[in-house]
Amino acid sequence: MSKPTLKTLAEATGLAQTTVSRALKDDPKIAIATRQRVASAAREIGYVPDRAAQRLRTGRTNVIAFVSSPHAEIIGFRGSMMAGLSEELKGTDYHVTMTPYDTDANPMRPIQNIVRNRLADGLIFSGTQPRDQRVDYLLETGFPFVTHGRTDMAGGHAWCDYDNGQFVELALERLAGQGRRTVMLFRPAPDLTYARHMTEAAVRTGTRLGLAVTHLRSVTLSSRANEIHDLVVRQIRSGCAPDAYLCPGEVPALAVIAAIGDCGLSVTDDIAVVAKQTSSVFDLIRPRIDTIHEDLHAAGASLGRLLLRRIAGEPAERLQDLHAPQERFRPERRKAVI
Amino acid sequence: MSKPTLKTLAEATGLAQTTVSRALKDDPKIAIATRQRVASAAREIGYVPDRAAQRLRTGRTNVIAFVSSPHAEIIGFRGSMMAGLSEELKGTDYHVTMTPYDTDANPMRPIQNIVRNRLADGLIFSGTQPRDQRVDYLLETGFPFVTHGRTDMAGGHAWCDYDNGQFVELALERLAGQGRRTVMLFRPAPDLTYARHMTEAAVRTGTRLGLAVTHLRSVTLSSRANEIHDLVVRQIRSGCAPDAYLCPGEVPALAVIAAIGDCGLSVTDDIAVVAKQTSSVFDLIRPRIDTIHEDLHAAGASLGRLLLRRIAGEPAERLQDLHAPQERFRPERRKAVI
DNA sequence: CAGGGGGTTTATAACGTTGCAAGCCCGTGG
DNA sequence: CCACGGGCTTGCAACGTTATAAACCCCCTG
Secondary structure, eight states: OOOOOHHHHHHHHTSOHHHHHHHHTTOTTSOHHHHHHHHHHHHHHTOOOOHHHHHHHHOOOOEEEEEEOOOOOSBOSHHHHHHHHHHHHBTBSOEEEEEEOOTTSOTHHHHHHHHHTTOOSEEEEEOOOSSOHHHHHHHHHTOOEEEESOOTTTTSSEEEEEOHHHHHHHHHHHHHHTTOOEEEEOOOOTTSHHHHHHHHHHHHHHHHHTOEEEOOSSOOTTSOHHHHHHHHHHHHHTTOOOSEEEESSHHHHHHHHHHHHHTTOOTTTTOEEEEEESSSGGGGSSSOOEEEEOOHHHHHHHHHHHHHHHHTTOOGGGOEEEEOOBSSOOOOSSOOBO | OOOOOHHHHHHHHTSOHHHHHHHHTTOTTSOHHHHHHHHHHHHHHTOOOOHHHHHHHHOOOOEEEEEEOOOOBSBOSHHHHHHHHHHHHBTBSOEEEEEEOOTTSOTHHHHHHHHHTTOOSEEEEEOOOSSOHHHHHHHHHTOOEEEESOOTTGGGSEEEEEOHHHHHHHHHHHHHHTTOOEEEEOOOOTTSHHHHHHHHHHHHHHHHHTOEEEOOSSOOTTSOHHHHHHHHHHHHHTTOOOSEEEESSHHHHHHHHHHHHHTTOOTTTTSEEEEEESSSGGGGSSSOOEEEEOOHHHHHHHHHHHHHHHHTTOOGGGOEEEEOOBSSOOOOSSOOOO
């Protein structure tokens, strides 16, 4: 007994292959009685269409590719986005593949590979830069995609982003309200678009509130945790530490908290820490710190929704989501997995 | 200009399609001069074989499916394994797809789907149970797979596992050496195979060393972090807390550390905590605790290696890896990503 | 010079699906 | 009675690849 195909089903029902195929697609040209007959025969016989054949014939893959760095992360970033994405896609017959890329090599490689081999119907990636060659390439080839993060050509493509400018503004307002005067902001790697958003907001809001906001070129959110830790220790020891650290990343925040404690100071009394929170990890960290939430689960869902609409042909101009920071953490609806 | 195919290449070189196809595969039946001619023509013209067509014709997909729960994780488990896996597969022309599954639904579903639709050439999954229906099904259908974790039929299929028994033994030896007398062990959900490994080792080693090792049915490693936290607080408040907690999971360990601190006790002086460490997060947690490492990156690589050999036809009996616990943490060779 | 036999190349036929154009049947209107 | 059209069904071809078997060519041997 080999796998049932359209042919099997055609023989079983006494219809032509073409009729069976169209009946299964609920084509209104096929009589309703026939459609039902075919459907029940298919169920009984256990027919499932062959994806490879459909793909060869139609050129559609029913696959969404999520391209991301293969780095091991201490705290799940991709995980939450994938969860939101796959939840959003449930019910459609798209499924996600995660394509890790080699950071040593050209970040274009996996994308070119996907486009040229038609490995997917649409593409999602993050870590966008103002002038992003991946975006250029995809626009040129007309391949559907959504970025997580904006670019200089954000008017022309679909994206979903977190309002990192507002995040910084909100955080600085809180710190100013607590009477802090000097704040050090850890910025993302300078080539990323949102480094700019954060810097602009920091300058603007700092001026408005009379806060001295500093940052470093040499140490960023992409730096190793121990570099961040050691930097903070040095600053405290040399007496030039700020009143507060603003950490838009969980791992850097943990490093800063550890460093402050290691110097014998208190996070609540001496130096404040405000973090961007993307998981519930800070519920388990003592001392508790102030956080502003970014909902990556929602971002994943949003990316999926936008991409489906883009694939369906909607113009990219309308497919743009800016997510606002949330004051309180909205936990996952399910149990944590260890 | 449409996409180049074998036909294009055949016309360009003046050879037959078949010849071109076989030349590209380095078939020794084709003259070396011809092979080289075809290869350079292919490079020049930018030919890439159509995956869908190859797949339809041969039935092979060049895809490895990694099936896992779509839960958002606080600390990356899948991430590290995926990193190891994809690093291992680099150079081969296999690529990984991560298939999330719906925990509400039957865990068999995604696997049946993959097998029946031939969505991959091989399968990896974890969370194995002693009598695992996924294993039964895959053995029955003859589909290549490797499990992360063992089953009762571990002699008959390929697997990679961490020696959780030895982990417990090692941890208890350390605690006994520090003079601890009572230990509470958090066990995994009871349906998982390694719950048994841990329990057996706990009983055996506890007896040998004269330690009282307890555990609970109601609270496991899969419990929510706050349940674990609250349990520990209750135990301490009611005066029935053990000398030490053994936490084979990072999130539970963080919960326990937080709970001990919240009760005003010290992790180093009053109650010891030994954790299983799978990331570098404990470098950033104060107070520092004692850990034993599980290298998930290596596990991912191992799973990939085993699966490739299984797909190549090697008998499953020889494809079994048991990883020993490591005393010291081996950090990733790359920068951390936030 | 016929008969083999390597070493190469080729024609043909699938794999399972769907788009296209055409077909059949029956009822209605001229 | 014929033409037309609507409702439904069908045959054919193609997507790009590879397995199979057959063909070709040239040289060597008897």
